[in-house]
Amino acid sequence: MWYIIHGNHFEYYRMKGLFIHSMMSSSKKAGTYFYCALTAFIVMLICTRSSPLYAFNNWDDSNSYFTVGKSIFNGLVPYRDLFDQKGMMLYAMYGIASLLSYKTFAGVFVIETIAAAAVGLAIYRIYSLYVRPEISIVLMPITCACIYSTRSFWWGGSAEEMMMPLFMWGLYLSMRYFKEEYPREISYKTLLIGGILAGCVLNIKFNSLGFFFAWMVMILIADLTAKNLLISQRLKMCVIHGCIFLLGMLIATAPWIIYFALNGALYDWFHVYIYLNVFVYSEKLPMLQRIYNMCKIIYNHMLSNPYCGFMALIGGISFIVMKSRCIEKLNMIMLAGFTALIIFIGGVELQYYSLPLWTFAVLGGVAIGRIVEYLIDNSIYKKRACKESTDDENTTPVSIRWHVIRITAGICAVVIAGIISYTTSMNSFFMKYQRDDIWVYHFTDIIENSGIENPTLINMGCFDAGLYTTCGIVPTCRFFQTQTIKISDVGEVQDDFIVNGKTDFVLARDYTPDYIDVHYELIAHESWEQSGYDCDFYLYQLAR
The missing domain is CATH 3.40.190 (D-Maltodextrin-Binding Protein; domain 2)
Known part of the structure; x- marks a missing residue:
């Protein structure tokens, strides 16, 4: 068709090549999505008590969210008609789950699996920033298993769990910008998405907003340090970027503003969700005592979750010392520091509070991936494979061989993830109950x-x-x-x-x-x- 229109073979074959490349790219993306979904399904099947492998998720928090969520679709308004202290978006997710299964957690399991798949995809994207895709695809399932089998995950269905995709994608966007785009101006699209992610956190559990506070502060620092701009231009850019980020937060919050306004419950929403959580729920202590307690709590949580604690700590140290831009290192310190600060400054030591901290376990995966990549690049087999690949007769066999190796490694990684989940999750023993x-x-x-x-x-x-x-x-x-x-x-x-x-x-x-x-x-x-x-x-x- 292109040959007839343009009258030359070159244009025909060029468009044919682009079409084939597009099809291969789409097929690769679909394969990655399926791989992340499969990983999420296997890990969630073992790690959460909402899974069909468990008789019931008997965690009182999850049942409370489920009760409030299903009540929304029975005409009740949270905060006004039912008293609970989490965000409206969390209740809406549980309400949707109740539409899928009214008396069981089957619907919650579906939502948890979707959330875990989104986390897996973000982890894969983060790893792909630093190591080749075939290494990323192996590290991703193992990282997911380590995160979801921690004690911080608890019994499944926590607000922190539902926020994990927001943190992981926020981390990816921030790391991508400072690694690949800075000092260029950040795109409005990235800013808007970041604001929407922050708005979702605001409407699930706002004491976890420290991550996105640091996220936006780092963007403003990038704006203020922009080269070849007058100070007035830099300040103007800060204002514009700040407004776009806030617009994203407003987009995520607007549905709930409308909902409570129509139901005459705006005051109840603010009083219960904001005022009581800030001024009544947290401990009243001097600031130095708060900081000491916070450090002690973080230390205890790292001991309780040694795999992720080790990966986050050692990975963070290696990220800081490895060859990279200073602003990348500052970005990671700010994100991790403010995440921990805002979550634990109130003095609450509940195990599941620390789950957002294990977002930074990917830094350990980055360190491992770079080591593995170095070993592969310097291995005798790799050199031999590269030499063979230059021979036209051997190109196809080598390509096929590496393709088989990648698929096999990916399957093994999912199996290992399942083994890690079953052997380390605090919930697997509960499968014995009928x-x-x-x-x-x-x-x-x-x-x-x-x-x-x-x-x-x-x-x-x-x-x-x-x-x-x-x-x-x-x-x-x-x-x-x-x-x-x-x-x-x-x-x-x-x-x-x-x-x-x-x-x-x-x-x-x-x-x-x-x-x-x-x-x-x-x-x-x-x-x-x-x-x-x-x-x-x-x-x-x-x-x-």
Whole structure:
């Protein structure tokens, strides 16, 4: 066709070559996406209790998010009608998961797998900045397994886990700019994407925004150090870039502003999500004590997660000492430092808080990849292969041989990732439990066989223990679970529900609620070991 139009063979073969190259490039991209998705599926299948290999994800935090998420699609408004302290985007993801499976975590598993695939692709892109693709494709699954099998991952479904794609892609964009584009001006597209990523973090768990604060500070430093520009031009560029970044954050936040405005709940959103988290939830300590506690917490988390801790620390040191631009090194110090600072300055030591720090485990992978690349480039086999490849007769066999080696290495890497996940994940032991072994399903059978249509429930003395999920119950009390945050409203509202018999069932953990005997009778009691603690769960039913 091109030959007929242009009347020459050269144009025909040129376009044919471009078409073939485009097809090969698309096929390679599709293969990479599939490889990342396969890695994510295998790692998540083992590491998260939301997986089909587990009877139930009995983490109270994940169940709480699931309850609030599904309630959105039942007409309730978070913060106003249901009290919880995470961001609206997290609840929306869990709400979508509930549409896929209303009484199980199958939908959550799908979302976790998609998020992990996005993380894997970003890790591959980061490695490809420093080492050849065939090494990147081997390192990526192993890095994913190391990150998701840490104690920081906990039981699966945390806010930190859902933010990992945002951190990893933010890290990729920042490293790519300072390695390949600086001192040229950063593109508006990259800035806008960075702002959108930051906006998503803002609306999932805002105390993790330290990463993107440093991300944008480094862009402003790059603008201020731009060559051949007047100071006024540099300042103007800073303002423009800052506005584009904020526009991205606004794009990610606008849907929630509209949602709460339409539901008359803007004040509830700000009061619960921002004010209470900042001024009530964190510890009140002198700054020096906060810094000391923060360093101690980070040290303890590194000991609890030795693989990622080692990769992040040693990788960070090697990144700083290796041959690279000073601004690249400063960029990494700023990103890691502010990520840790904002997360832990409040003094909270929960294990899953440190998961964002293991984003920087890729630095260890970069160091390993560069060593492997050096060994390959200087190996006798490589030199022999290069020599053989110059011979026309041997070009095809060598090419095929290397292609087979790459595929084999990739498959082996996924297998190794699965082995790492199974042997190091804190969750793999829980596979032995069946549905009939878990107390929550015993209580579920009791509630479902009670004959009460559309039963109501309240949790006392604990977070959402899972009955809202397994029974498909939507809460009728704003404080549907006992909170760790110290506000008097929780006890007062819950006591009112008990005193006046406003709920069909009461689930209590480790204590007997006041006035429970007035309207309720104990119908079930079971003991359960959870997170190293022995718990007693009591189920009460409203006396008819």
